Amino acid sequence: xxxxxxxxxxxADDPAAAEAFYSEVLGLTKAMDLGWVAAYSDPATPSAxxxxxxxxxxxxxxxxxxxxxxxxxxxxxxxxxxxxEIVHPxxxxxxxxxxxxxxxxxxxxVLNILQHR
Numbered sequence: 001x002x003x004x005x006x007x008x009x010x011x012a013d014d015p016a017a018a019e020a021f022y023s024e025v026l027g028l029t030k031a032m033d034l035g036w037v038a039a040y041s042d043p044a045t046p047s048a049x050x051x052x053x054x055x056x057x058x059x060x061x062x063x064x065x066x067x068x069x070x071x072x073x074x075x076x077x078x079x080x081x082x083x084x085e086i087v088h089p090x091x092x093x094x095x096x097x098x099x100x101x102x103x104x105x106x107x108x109x110v111l112n113i114l115q116h117r
Contacts, residue, residue, distance in 0.1 A: 004068040007039075009051045009112065011062055018052045034095055059088040063101055063112035072098050072115035079113075092117070 012018040015038060022028040028040035031049060036057045042048040056062055069075050076090050079102050087110055088101035099114035 002070045004070060005047050005049075007049045007051050007066045007068070009053055009063045009066050012052050012054060015052065015054055022050060022052070058091070058093060059101060061087045061101055061110050064109045066112040066114060068114055068116065070115065072100070072113055075113050076100050088112075 010018070019030065019038065019040075022040040023030070026040075027042070028050065029043050030038055031041040031046065032039040034057070036055055037051060037053045040050050040052065051066055053062055072090070076086075079086060079100075084105065085103040086100060087103050088099075090098065090100040092098050096117050097114045098117055099112055101110050101112055103110055
């Protein structure tokens with residue numbers, strides 16, 4: 001089950017301050033903005049990203065890491081076989097991703113497993 005990229009999900013109550021910091025200090029550009037979540041990337045390496053979340057508009061739990069995979073359904077099936085704790089169901093989101101959240105049993109971290117559609 002190939003992983004395409006792993007992106008940290010940071011949480012901010014002040015999206016404007018986050019945007020100022022990531023653009024002015026690190027030189028990142030805003031690659032996506034849904035109002036409640038924004039992605040900042042390195043213009044030279046677009047896959048190098050940071051996600052900043054205020055509150056997830058579609059899930060009660062905020063993930064700590066997003067992991068983009070080639071086949072989210074296969075990873076979901078593997079998580080179910082492993083009796084992993086699914087904390088947000090497999091969902092097709094309106095912004096073009098299919099995702100679910102699973103808790104890492106070793107760390108307790110919530111992982112957003114997703115595939116772009």
